[in-house]
Amino acid sequence: MLLSTTRVSVHQLRRYATTAVPKDKDHYHLVVVGGGAGGLSIAAKFTEVLTTLDKGKVVVIEPNEMHYYQPMWTLVGAGIKTVAQSGRPMASVMPRQVKWIRDRCVSIEPDHNRVRLSGANGVLSYDFLVVAVGIHIDWNRVKGLTDALKTPGVCSNYSVETVTKTLPAIEGIKEGNAIFTFPNTAIKCAGAPQKIMYLADAYWRQHGIRDKINITYNTALGVIFGVPKYAKALNKIVDQKNINVNYRHNLVEVVADKKEAVFEDLASNERKRFKYDMLHVTPPMSAPPLVSSLADPQSGGYMSVNKETLQHVKYENIFGIGDCTNAPTSKTAAAVAAQTGVVSRNLLAVMKGKKPYAHYDGYTSCPLVTGNNKCILAEFDYNLEPLETFPIDQSKESRLMYYMKKDLMPNMYWNGLLKGIWNGPQFYRRIMHLGMGK
Incomplete structure (x- = not known):
């Protein structure tokens, strides 16, 4: 309100x-x-x-x-x-x-x-x-990352200097291995490491080369998403899209001249090397x-x-x-x-x-873009319980939620939040749930 x-x-x-x-x-x-x-x-x-x-x-x-x-x-x-x-x-x-x-x-x-x-x-x-x-973004905590970001195919959406490398990296790979990472730290927008992966998948499908590209999501987490309701939906999506998911894998080094990404298996402490043709890195943060x-x-x-x-x-x-x-x-x-x-x-x-x-x-929200014109709007509280604004199942992919993410939310940010007149959707959530919502 x-x-x-x-x-x-x-x-x-x-x-x-x-x-x-x-x-x-x-x-x-x-x-x-x-x-x-x-x-x-x-x-x-x-x-x-x-x-x-x-x-x-x-x-x-x-x-x-x-x-x-x-x-x-x-x-x-x-x-x-x-x-x-x-x-x-x-x-x-x-x-x-x-x-x-x-x-x-x-x-x-x-x-x-x-x-x-x-x-x-x-x-x-x-x-x-x-x-x-x-x-604080800790680029230097991954050995070789800062130098690797200067090479073709290595990118990150987490800074204004590196985000412009992502589209060329997506367009540049015609076949081979595409790896997307999630670090062993808290990060801003925990859904973002997946969103770009799904959009890249959509691009490669649109251009008829998806079957030539192996997509791997290496995450330091033990689950694909922290809220069980949305994790269940996302697990189905990665299966449908034939995306390989490796849990408890934390990026520790990028060897750019060999196009290798080195991950620590947090379960066994073993170091594993993955060959990449494209690498999108979500850097550690602190x-x-x-x-x-x-x-x-x-x-x-x-x-x-x-x-x-x-x-x-x-x-x-x-x-x-x-x-x-x-x-x-x-x-x-x-x-x-x-x-x-x-x-x-x-x-x-x-x-x-x-x-x-x-x-x-603890209210927070993560619009999980899952492809062209598709989005799951995850909303939840401190207890990782869904706190959804709309009287529908928001764990289902929605075109409406995609256009909210793409067009409505930026307007709310510039003309609402920054001007001090947007405190989140609690008031509207109560209206849409006939006063029975939190």
Whole structure:
């Protein structure tokens, strides 16, 4: 449901801070670190939607000049969309009342309510902090990968620099072995490693060469998908498409001059070599080093938050959103949308001297494109239980869901989520299920 537009003046907000901080030109009421989907949505809510914090009270720290809708990169890799369609200048999506500092945050000092920047901006102090810095991609954790990505046939949809290699790799193979990987780490959009595989399969079928190409999906996971309902459907699809699936296989090295991908069998610790003619790599990912001061030993380096309120477990004036936190859900834009409503409500409550009250149920969504004009819309919660919006079986392939993924969701992202007015489909789910849905 759209967040209530009842506006609250900054003068009505009770200041909260764990430590006294200086009031100077480098002090801000709300600092948002990260100009991705979560950061911009929260900034918009506190300047244009939920409250009317005055100009200069909210700052977003973000060094990049471009903002990308990364869920589109699956379609970019398949040649259905272009890189240009997936990005917009950061200045065009930054909320108008926000001060944008084009710099990189290098450390967070929560005991002193301040952050340090890499450039001339130096140190900023804050009353409240929202951390939305995404996830770190560890290209170097796979030996030889960075060099291999410079060679024909090796590609990845996980960066703007490498996604343009995917379509040429798909088009370039006429016969031989095509391998798609899933690493032994948390990743953003856990369905993406499969989506490009199904779209490549469709391309090769359309061009009459599918029977000459062996498709292998090597995943470090023990299942094809974490939610049993959707895993059952996907297992049938890979069988129908004659795709070889090897579980508990983790990519550890790419030997480009021999066109070999080396995998560790996590069950036996044995190293196995696979010959490839095309290799799509989903790289390992990890917590951004920036959030180390907000992590604890049990969080795997990710920012430690209460999984329901998304407030930091120790610092009450700090909230986390998106991929950088240890909230145990899939890291997707859909999860960010659901989290923005929770974070904004709870942060406003804390600003007013109250306790957080909104609860995040772990909602996330993964539109699993399974071929041309086909998609399974997986929606689920913390317990890996389906949390479906539509009153139909969403584990079945659907043309409607494909066009939602292709055309509707980008519009919702640019004109809803980034503007702070889309909190996910919970309200509409209840309507479609006649008030009986979660």
